[in-house]
Amino acid sequence: xxxIHSTPDAFTPAECERIxxxxxxxxxxxxxxxxxxxDHNLRNAELVWLDDVQGMGWVxxxxxxxxxxxxxxxxxxxxxxxxxxxxxxSYKSSEAGHFAWHSDIGLGAAASKRKRKLTLVLHLSEPSTxxxxxxxxxxxAQVLSANRAQGCVSVFPSFSLHQVTPVKSGIRHSxxxxxxxPAFR
Numbered sequence: 349x350x351x352i353h354s355t356p357d358a359f360t361p362a363e364c365e366r367i368x369x370x371x372x373x374x375x376x377x378x379x380x381x382x383x384x385x386x387d388h389n390l391r392n393a394e395l396v397w398l399d400d401v402q403g404m405g406w407v408x409x410x411x412x413x414x415x416x417x418x419x420x421x422x423x424x425x426x427x428x429x430x431x432x433x434x435x436x437x438s439y440k441s442s443e444a445g446h447f448a449w450h451s452d453i454g455l456g457a458a459a460s461k462r463k464r465k466l467t468l469v470l471h472l473s474e475p476s477t478x479x480x481x482x483x484x485x486x487x488x489a490q491v492l493s494a495n496r497a498q499g500c501v502s503v504f505p506s507f508s509l510h511q512v513t514p515v516k517s518g519i520r521h522s523x524x525x526x527x528x529x530p531a532f533r
Contacts, residue, residue: 351487351488351504352485352487352492352502352503353421353422353423353502354500354501354502355417355500356495356497356500358410358470358500359410359470359499359501360499361499363499364472364499368473368521370402371396371401371438371521373401373402376395376438379391379393379395379447389448390447390450391446391447391448392439392443392445392446392447393437393440393443393447393512394440395435395438397434397435398434398435398436400433407523408525411434411470411501411523411525415427415430415468415525418468418501419503422503423466425465425466425529426465426529426530427465427527427528427529428530429527430525430528431526432525432526432528434523434524434525436472437523437524438520439520440515440519441516441517441518444514444515445512446480446512446515447511449486450509450510450511452464452506452526453506463506463528463529463530463531463532464527464528465526465529465532466503466506466527467504467505467510467524469494469522469523470500470522471483471499471500471501471522472499472523473518473520474498475498477519478515478520479516479517480517481513481515481516481518482496482512483502483510483511483522484510484511484512485508485509486510487508
C-alpha cells in the first residue's frame with residue numbers, strides 16, 4: 349500500500365530555524381485555493397513562495413534529493429520536473445490556521461500540462477511550540493498522522509486526501525513542494 353514516506357532529521361533544528369527566519373524577510377500573502385479564490389472555512393494560512401526569498405536555493409536542492417530518494421524507495425512514479433516554487437505556509441492559532449481535507453492534483457491549464465504526482469512537506473516548527481496543526485493523510489480507509497518532528501520530511505502521493513488540523517496554540521510552519529510527471533496510465 350502506498351502511504352507516507354518519512355525522512356526524520358532531513359533538516360537540522362538550526363536549519364529549520366534559519367529557514368523560518370528567512371521567511372520573515374518577505375511579506376506573506378493570504379493562502380488562496382485553486383482558481384485564486386479565498387475561503388477561510390477550507391484554508392486559513394499565510395504563504396511565502398521560496399523563490400521570493402533570497403538564499404534559499406540550498407533548501408530546494410535538498411528537497412529535490414529527498415523527493416527523488418522517496419520515489420526510488422517507495423513510489424516508483426514517472427517524475428520529470430519540479431514545476432512550481434516551494435510554498436512556505438504559516439498556520440497561526442490566532443487565525444484558527446488549518447487546511448481542510450483536499451488533494452493536490454490541481455485544476456486548470458497548469459494542471460493539464462503537468463501533473464502533481466508527489467507532495468513533500470517539510471515540518472519546520474518544533475512540535476512543542478504549537479498544539480494541533482497535525483498533517484493527516486488518508487491514502488485509503490484509514491487516516492495516518494505524519495511525523496511532527498522538526499526537520500522531518502513527509503512524502504505522499506499528491507492524489508491522497510490530506511489535511512492540516514486547526515492550530516489551537518502557537519504557529520505551525522511548513523514547506524510544501526510538488527514533483528510533476530506525465531498523467532498516470
